[in-house]
Amino acid sequence: xxxxxxxxxxxxxxxxxxxxxxxxxxxxxxxxxxxxxxxxxxxxxxxxxxxxxxxxxxxxxxxxxxxxxxxxxxxxxxxxxxxxxxxxxxxxxxxxxxxxxxxxxxxxxxxxxxxxxxxxxxxxxxxxxxxxxxxxxxxxxxxxxxxxxxxxxxxxxxxxxxxxxxxxxxxxxxxxxxxxxxxxxxxxxxxxxxxxxxxxxxxxxxxxxxxxxxxxxxxxxxxxxxxxxxxxxxxxxxxxxxxxxxxxxxxxxxxxxxxxxxxxxxxxxxxxxxxxxxxxxxxxxxxxxxxxxxxxxxxx
Numbered sequence: 001x002x003x004x005x006x007x008x009x010x011x012x013x014x015x016x017x018x019x020x021x022x023x024x025x026x027x028x029x030x031x032x033x034x035x036x037x038x039x040x041x042x043x044x045x046x047x048x049x050x051x052x053x054x055x056x057x058x059x060x061x062x063x064x065x066x067x068x069x070x071x072x073x074x075x076x077x078x079x080x081x082x083x084x085x086x087x088x089x090x091x092x093x094x095x096x097x098x099x100x101x102x103x104x105x106x107x108x109x110x111x112x113x114x115x116x117x118x119x120x121x122x123x124x125x126x127x128x129x130x131x132x133x134x135x136x137x138x139x140x141x142x143x144x145x146x147x148x149x150x151x152x153x154x155x156x157x158x159x160x161x162x163x164x165x166x167x168x169x170x171x172x173x174x175x176x177x178x179x180x181x182x183x184x185x186x187x188x189x190x191x192x193x194x195x196x197x198x199x200x201x202x203x204x205x206x207x208x209x210x211x212x213x214x215x216x217x218x219x220x221x222x223x224x225x226x227x228x229x230x231x232x233x234x235x236x237x238x239x240x241x242x243x244x245x246x247x248x249x250x251x252x253x254x255x256x257x258x259x260x261x262x263x264x265x266x267x268x269x270x271x272x273x274x275x276x277x278x279x280x281x282x283x284x285x286x287x288x289x290x291x292x293x294x295x296x297x298x299x300x
Contacts, residue, residue, distance in 0.1 A: 006246025010254035013238035018261030020231040022269060025105070027224050028097035035205055036217045038090040040225055042198035045233035049194070052187040052237060059185040060192070075183025082176035083196025089169040091201060092162050099159025108163045110259050110286075113140055115171025116252035123175050126247050131292060136253045138289030145282035174248050181244040190240050253289065260286050 024041075028034060096105060113136055120126040128136065181189055205211055218225060242251045260283045267276065 006242045006251055007254060009238050009242035010246065010251050011257060013235050013242060014255055014258035014261060016231045016235035016238065017255065017258040018265055020228055020235050021105075021258070021262050022265040023224060023228045023231065024094065025097050025266070027221060027228075028094055031217075031221075032098065033210075033213055033217055034094040034098070035091055035201060035208070036210060036213050038087075038094050039198055039201040039205060039214070040218060041094075041228055041232055042087070042090065042194050042201060044225060044229040045236075046191060046194055048230060048233035049187055049191050049237065052190075056185050056187055058188050059183070060188050072183070075180060078176050078180035079184065079189065079192060080196055082173055082180050083193045084200055085169050085173035085176055086193060087197035087200035089166050089173060090197065091204070092169065093166040096159050096162035096166060100163060105159070105163050108160060109167050109170075110140060110142075111164060112167035112170040112174075113252055115168045116174045116248055117171075119172050119175040120178070120248040124178050124248060126178075128247065128250060132247070132250045132253070135250070135289045135292035138292060139253050139286045140289075142259075142282040142285030142287075142289065145278055145285060171252070174243060174252055177240055177243050178248045181240065186241050186244055187237065190237050194236075257286065259283075 024037075028037065031037065093109075100108070117128060117133075117136060120128075177189075177193075180193075184192070205214075239251075239255065242254075263279055263283060267279065
């Protein structure tokens with residue numbers, strides 16, 4: 001009987017991640033309300049997490065008999081840090097979509113792989129094996145090949161800075177997810193983090209006085225919001241599931257397959273065909289790296 005491992009959960013997440021980013025890129029290249037979009041993307045998917053509650057034993061820090069007050073405090077500490085990190089990441093990454101094409105943004109965004117591995121060593125004390133480091137290096141090399149000297153019109157300096165910043169926050173958020181999941185079940189965690197990160201973005205909108213733009217934006221882009229919400233919710237749930245049972249550095253590397261899928265989608269669906277040969281080479285390196293991480297290509 002086939003048993004799902006962290007690899008299968010991570011791989012499934014990449015398909016929904018790619019669909020999510022293509023939908024978002026198609027919208028945000030013409031829209032400028034990145035904070036409003038980030039808030040809706042955090043709160044609308046909450047309803048899609050609810051069905052998953054029926055398939056797991058719910059655990060929340062401080063609401064389970066074998067979790068002491070000290071453990072509960074640490075659980076909420078990591079959970080809130082994860083929510084804040086994801087909120088900041090969402091605002092930055094959606095803003096970057098206006099200044100970088102999907103086929104360039106995705107490779108540059110993959111620097112999150114190094115941040116995830118580094119923060120995992122520092123905070124979670126997870127040191128990747130030799131083969132894992134090789135797989136990570138191959139995926140990152142593929143990303144660099146694809147991002148090198150991106151054609152004019154596909155990116156800007158501001159866009160690249162935003163992407164790099166969001167990548168660092170993503171790597172940090174992955175590790176916060178891993179640490180917090182020791183105290184929570186997967187779906188309960190995903191729900192709470194979405195509420196926390198959405199609340200942080202809501203505070204930002206309050207400071208900007210932007211609440212009056214929320215409903216008009218939602219009415220104008222209702223179909224896009226629903227599609228992004230479904231793909232985003234499934235992507236995040238599967239990602240958290242993979243992180244809960246697998247090593248952060250290796251799981252984060254498998255997520256890079258989303259780069260391949262998003263790049264192909266950008267080329268085929270959004271017409272981003274500049275530097276096609278380099279993009280194909282970068283994708284090939286990323287795929288080989290993922291195969292090494294899974295163990296399909298042995299490393300002596």
